[in-house]
Amino acid sequence: MMRIGELARQTGVSVKTIRFYEQVGLLPPPPRMENNYRLYSSDIVDRLRFITHARSLGLSLREITAILAISDRGEPPCGEVLATLDRQIATIDQRIANLQELRTALIDLRQRGNQAATPWIDCICALVRDHQL
Structure with missing residues (x-):
């Protein structure tokens, strides 16, 4: 498990963008520690990399959301x-x-x-x- 700063370093995505992706539902809400710090698992790194690469290909957030929703259903x-x-x-x-x-x-x-x-x-x-x- 890692905090948001480590996730940002590993993926090259800013903390602000990670929070935005959580807000719009691209990333699931992370569990929080007692001090309210977010904790992320390693599978979020792959999800965030997918989002980043999809954006670089010109896919919209709506299109990415649809793709991730299918994946989240296990399909x-x-x-x-x-x-x-x-x-x-x-x-x-x-x-x-x-x-x-x-x-x-x-x-x-x-x-x-x-x-x-x-x-x-x-x-x-x-x-x-x-x-x-």
């Missing part, structure tokens, strides 16, 4: 993990498409700016001001 959450990853991939693909569209629009504006003849009338400033996606 394998692999299907939910795969479905969540598929949704994350689709979201990233859409962002990439949107960024490529934006890049194309910026390149077009830049090229038209090179061709502008009269400053402040047909210059790049007017092109940006009047441009609509």
Whole structure:
């Protein structure tokens, strides 16, 4: 068993974040010592590492909560993990498409700016001001 500071050191997660994860239900409430210090078991280290890695992959707290709820029921959450990853991939693909569209629009504006003849009338400033996606 370890106190919250040791858990934070072992996982690289701040004490404040650990308390927040407890508050929102991602971590179960820990038992407490007589002096009210929290005590954590080693299985919480793995759970916290899962949460941290899932967040780094862009999963939301809601998605992580759903995955952990399945696991907490004693069921394998692999299907939910795969479905969540598929949704994350689709979201990233859409962002990439949107960024490529934006890049194309910026390149077009830049090229038209090179061709502008009269400053402040047909210059790049007017092109940006009047441009609509």
